[in-house]
Structure formats: structure tokens, C-alpha cells
Amino acid sequence: MxxxxxxxxxxxxxxxxxxxxxxxxxxxxxxxxxxxxxxxxxxxxxxxxxxxxxxxxxxxxxxxxxxxxxxxxxxxxxxxxxxxxxxxxxxxxxxxxxxxxxxxxxxxxxxxxxxxxxxxxxxxxDDVPVAAETLTRTLEALREPRRLTVCTELASRDGSIAVDDLAAGVLVREGEADRPADVAGSQRTAVATELAHKQLPALAAAGLVAHDDESGRAALETDAPHWDVDWLADGPLAEAAALVRSDSTRRARPEREPSVPARTIARDSDENRRTGTDVESCWTLEGEANVAERGNEIAAGADEELFVMAPSAVLLGSTCLENLRDAADRGVDVYVASRSPRVRDTVRSAVPTATVCEPRFDWFSFPVDAPQCGYVLLADREAAMLVTAECEVGDESVRAGAITGEGRENALVSVVRTQLGPRLDRLPTAGDETDGTPLPM
Known part of the structure; x- marks a missing residue:
């Protein structure tokens, strides 16, 4: 290529x-x-x-x-x-x-x-804050274009990321797929292996990346002195440096647990369910890509029912509709609640078997046309996510964040299940006859 x-x-x-x-x-x-x-x-x-x-x-x-x-x-x-x-x-x-x-x-x-x-x-x-040996290793590492892409992908993430997810992100940036979910499993595995054994060790030796082979995770070293070398930050590492510098508070933040990618959460939850250990923690996600990936994971893991409350159409994109349609095709009962006529009509058209309703109340008090919005996602009453998003007037970009949890005893899942459970039990399915009265959502 x-x-x-x-x-x-x-x-x-x-x-x-x-x-x-x-x-x-x-x-x-x-x-x-x-x-x-x-x-x-x-x-x-x-x-x-x-x-x-x-x-x-x-x-x-x-x-x-x-x-x-x-x-x-x-x-x-x-x-x-x-x-x-x-x-x-x-x-x-x-x-x-x-x-x-x-x-x-x-x-x-x-x-x-x-x-x-x-x-x-x-x-x-002599005039840069990087040792001569480190400078040489950095230039040696940047001889391969994929390593530049790895730095950019890691710079777009908050905290560490599973190498498997990094591989998918790299392939998307290289134009091999439109989104991580479209990357074939065999291709993802092959690239993840190459990253773990070749690309990440070279970047780690240069001091640009932290890589833990045992846990299978990697993160950009945002405190590395490289970002203070103007010719590096404005030259070969410009794209990654722009992402690092755009977060003016990144280096000033207190130490905290890194945001856990969705795929890792799913694996951890499966292991906890096998061992009988409840997952009681919640995770925060930052960035539209991370939120979307977690939503994909939750929707793909639904076996019985999938519920979405979407007050606005801002975040109800084609990917969300595909997730709903895929779940319905698997025989999952899909429920969508929204005060927005546009959202309800879109879902009815895209997923005819979904149960669509206008709720009597809304967990998010924002008006439908407000620049802030959010939605609730609940799968099998065992995995949940609450999303908030902002977009300035005239700005098409969305700044998204979320809190998510997994496991029936998880605090977030428990709250969502308590609020929605009785109401979900009373909702008719799409094929049931109703008298047209508002549904008790």
C-alpha cells in the first residue's frame, strides 16, 4: 500500500x-x-x-x-x-x-x-530535553508509519487501552475500515500481535509509550519530554501532539483510574460472572468514539431485551440504529422511548419490530432541541450506560461522556433497573394491540 x-x-x-x-x-x-x-x-x-x-x-x-x-x-x-x-x-x-x-x-x-x-x-x-540515546531511539521508532498512527490513536484515548482495541483503531485510521466494529476478527488479531511484539516495544524503548505485555494494554506517555521538543511536536509527531496539547488539563489532572475500554469491561465482567464475583464499580468514558464503542458492546451483548431512552436525535446515528436492528434480528425485544417524534419515526422505520413509545417522564430534563442531550442504554438488566453530550450551536461536533457499569449488583445497573424494570414489564410488544393511550414509561 x-x-x-x-x-x-x-x-x-x-x-x-x-x-x-x-x-x-x-x-x-x-x-x-x-x-x-x-x-x-x-x-x-x-x-x-x-x-x-x-x-x-x-x-x-x-x-x-x-x-x-x-x-x-x-x-x-x-x-x-x-x-x-x-x-x-x-x-x-x-x-x-x-x-x-x-x-x-x-x-x-x-x-x-x-x-x-x-x-x-x-x-x-544539546539543546533539547531528551537524552541523545533517547533521541536516536525515537527517530528509529518513527521510521515505520504505523508507529506514527499508533501514537495518534493512543493520543485520542484517555488513559490506557487494550492492544486488541488499539489494533482496531489503527486499522480505521489506516483506512481499512470505517469503524472499529467493522474490522474482521482475524485482521484485528494479526495487527494486535504485530503491535505487541514489534511496534509497541520500539515506541516504549523511545519513551513515547507505556506498554504492559502481561496485561495487554498500552498508553501514550503524555508526560514524556518529547512533547517539549518543538521540532518533534510540530513535525513527525504533530498529529499526536495536537491531541495531547488540546487537552490543556491532561498533565494537571490528579492521578486516577484510567478510563477502561468497553471490550475490556466486557471481558472482565464475563470473568467475574464465571467466578461468582460481583462487579460493583462504575467506569467513566470520555470521547464520542469510546462512548460509541461501549454502546456497541452493550447492544451486542443483549440476549433478551435492549432498552434505549433517547430524548434527542443528536446521538441516534446510523450505528445505533444498526445495533438496534441487529439485536431485533437476533430475537431480542427492543424498546425505544423518546419524546422526539423524529426519533420515534426513525426507529419505527428502521426497526419495525421494536416497541416505540413516548414516555410520560424523561430522565434527562433537557428540551429536545437543547445543545445538551443524553440517553440511557440498558441490556438484559445487567449492563447499563448513561450518556451526556454537548454540542455548541452551529458546531456539528459532539463532546460525549458516559458512566457505565456491568453486573446485576452494579450500583448503576441497579438504579436503572429499579427505575425502569416495573415499567418495562408493563410495556406491550410491537405486535400487541393498544388503545393508543400513553405508555407508563
């Missing part, structure tokens, strides 16, 4: 700059007077590799006086390792071999990248 041009340039630049000798070599050539190629010159003036090795050694050691033996060893390494690599990448042009081989910069597009120019002004990393 071909990469977008900007991503290909970014990963090429990371590969070229991953070695500290190559960083210094390019910086020396760039800083020579008249060396940088222009639109009218394919390459800058050539520099003998022997002279280049001496200058590279002087920059790296921070002194103009370097032992001849060191310069000779570095010259050999440049000739046999780094120069061929840079020539293959098209960044260097090499003169005809002779007694005194020379190289020059080409007009390669990576040299026009602002973050590359910034890095080459300080190739040894």
Missing part, C-alpha cells in the same frame, strides 16, 4: 536522521557556505569524505582538535556505511570514486521540511 506523500517524507527523514553520525554529517554539509542546493543546482559543491569525517568528529566531540586515529575510523565508517545509505536514499550525491572521494547534498525534499531544518541546527541534541 502506497503512503501519502507527507507520511512517506516523514518516515524517510526519520530513517535518514536516525543515526547520530548521519545527523551530524548532513548538518556539516548544510552549514558549509554555498553547500545547500537550490532550484537551479541539483547539488551543492562536493566535499572530500576525509575532510567531512574530520568536521563530523569535531562537532560530535565539541572540540576542533580530534585525534587522527578517531577521524580515520570515522572516515571508514562513513565510506562503508553512512554515505552509501544516504546515496541510496537520494540525499547525497557521490563524485566518481578516486583517491579522494567526495560527496554533496542533493535537492532532496526532506531537506525542505521545517522540522528537519530545526534538527540539523542542533544535530547532537
Amino acid at each position: 502506497s503512503l501519502p506523500p507527507f507520511l512517506e517524507l516523514t518516515t524517510t527523514a526519520a530513517d535518514v536522521l536516525a543515526d547520530p553520525h548521519r545527523r551530524t554529517l548532513l548538518a556539516v554539509l548544510r552549514d558549509r557556505e554555498g553547500q545547500t542546493p537550490t532550484a537551479t543546482t541539483a547539488a551543492g559543491p562536493a566535499m572530500p569524505i576525509a575532510d567531512l569525517a574530520t568536521e563530523v568528529a569535531a562537532v560530535e566531540r565539541g572540540t576542533p582538535i580530534v585525534p587522527d586515529a578517531h577521524c580515520e575510523r570515522l572516515q571508514i565508517e562513513l565510506i562503508h556505511r553512512h554515505v552509501p545509505r544516504l546515496v541510496d536514499r537520494g540525499v547525497l550525491s557521490r563524485d566518481a570514486d578516486g583517491d579522494d572521494p567526495a560527496v554533496s547534498l542533493t535537492a532532496h525534499p526532506i531537506l525542505d521540511l521545517e522540522w528537519v531544518e530545526s534538527l540539523l541546527t542542533d544535530p547532537t541534541g
